Amino acid sequence: MENKRIIAIYLIGVLLIAAIIYLITRPLMSSASESMLITDAIMCGVLLAGVLTLLKIIVKYSNLSSLYLYQKLTVYIALAVLFVLCWFGIEFLLLYLIFPTDDWLLFSPSVPVRILVGVLTYGFAIQLYLSFYKKERQAVEDNYQGNNLAEESDSALISENESNQSEKLQERIAVKNGQKIDVIMVSEIVYLQAEGDYVMIHSVKGKYLKEQTMKSFEEFLPSSQFVRVHRSSIVNVDFIAQIELYDKQNQLLKMQNGAQVKVSISGYRILKKTLGLK
Known part of the structure; x- marks a missing residue:
């Protein structure tokens, strides 16, 4: 919708400027023929369309609003000079090629007026383009920020889910048993024993084999309750019945269910x- 409005303003402006050039130059070039005046007006309109398109591209991709004030003034003045020179410079060159020298000189009295019209047209066009692309960039930035917020929200949700999963793992553990799934309360686990790529969970209700590493259990089980006393064993301190000396330097834990678990020096x-204990 916005693009259609700009195109409509663009076309109306080109036709209006061509008509203005025709009406202004007619009394200044009284000795020029009607065909010369019409040709001049048409060429003004066509060249104006091209120069305005070029200016539109420059404004779109240069992001002039980010420049300092003195930089803006320098760029705007330079663009104004180029705008006027391109518009009327190319037109006068074409007029020189089309008409004889004597006829071409008839356009010289209209030069100051043409420059004034060119500067005013440039001022209006630059304001229109800056306003349009400022809104466009703002919409892009808003969309970008919206996407970032959505990504942050998704990240927060993922983190929350991971946190919830960790909390759930500290409360209960699900173990697949054939077509069934057994749920073991963490508080009922007596100790865990490594079995290759699996871990045997010994609970007050029985034994359960789960495909998981000892390291993952060590990370997620509450450290205030579960201690990795050996490379292959994690015990629930609530179920320790007795600690005995074993093999001079090592200790042996006797659990409340009658099981015995070896303890390493570091464990x-x-x-x-x-x-x-001290």
Whole structure:
């Protein structure tokens, strides 16, 4: 809709300027023939369309609004000079090629008026283009910011979901058992034992084999309750019944369900810290 409006203003402006040039130059060029005046007006309109298109492209891709004030003034003045020179310079060159020298000189009294009309036309066109592309850039920026907000919202939602999943893992663990899925409460886990690429979960209700690494369990299970006492074992401190010395330097845990779990030297240091032992 906005583009159609600009094109309509564009065409009306070109026709209006061509008519203005015709009406202004007619009394200044009283000795010129009607065909010369009409040719001049048509050429003015056609060349104006081309120069305005060029100016439109410059404004669209240069982002003049981001320049400092003195830079803007310099650029606007330079564009005004180029606009007028391109418009009337090319036209006078064509008139010189089309008409004899004596006839071509009849256009010279209209030069000051043409320059004034050119400057006014440039001023109106530059304001129109700047206003239009400012709105367009603002719409693009708003859309970009909207996309960023949506992405941030999605990221926040993903993080929240991951956090919720972590919390759920700290509360319960789902284990696929054939066509069934067993749900084990974390508080009911006695200890976990590594079994190759699997982990055997020993709970108060029985044993469950889950395809997961010990490291992932160590990261997500609450550290205040679960301690990795050995490379292949994680125990629930709430189910430790007794700690015994085993093989001089190593310790042995006796769990409340009767199971025995070996403890490494480093694992024992972590266990003592968790239990508050010196």
